[in-house]
Amino acid sequence: MRTFDLAPLFRSSIGFDHLARMLDSASRLDDQAISYPPYNIEKLSEDSYRISMAVAGFAETDLDVTTQNHTLVITGRARKEEETAKYLHRGIAGRSFERRFELADYIRVSGASLVNGLLHVELAREIPEAMKPRTISIASKPTGKVIENKAA
Numbered sequence: 001m002r003t004f005d006l007a008p009l010f011r012s013s014i015g016f017d018h019l020a021r022m023l024d025s026a027s028r029l030d031d032q033a034i035s036y037p038p039y040n041i042e043k044l045s046e047d048s049y050r051i052s053m054a055v056a057g058f059a060e061t062d063l064d065v066t067t068q069n070h071t072l073v074i075t076g077r078a079r080k081e082e083e084t085a086k087y088l089h090r091g092i093a094g095r096s097f098e099r100r101f102e103l104a105d106y107i108r109v110s111g112a113s114l115v116n117g118l119l120h121v122e123l124a125r126e127i128p129e130a131m132k133p134r135t136i137s138i139a140s141k142p143t144g145k146v147i148e149n150k151a152a
Helices: 007-011 017-027 031-035
Strands: 039-045 048-054 063-068 071-076 097-102 107-115 118-125
Touching: 048 071, 063 107, 063 118, 071 118
Parallel strands: none
Antiparallel strands: 039 048, 048 118, 063 071, 071 097, 107 118
């Protein structure tokens, strides 16, 4: 595995600490953790997104969706099952999980719903009015007429 030294980039930048955290966490990801539960990220419009996660077997009370410091955390707690069933094949995973998503600036979670075993988390980009581009009108020099040009 290659390692990259990003120290020169961070010497001349301010406020990009979250990039270092993201790169560090990406280098420590486990392949097993990446695959469960499966999810999709959709772009619905210019400023709205949806994360759909397959959470078959989980109820609303088993799932938590929280945001903190530009991080969306989706957690699922597996319920204890009675051991009365004897499985010939058990292919539906029911284990606990925690999935983290880094959110860009001005992205907020606008809602979540559980429909047919899919957890849908709606995201919206809300740029403050002060940060939106604005057009500045250009005024031309006033062209005043000189009526008299006499010395006082």
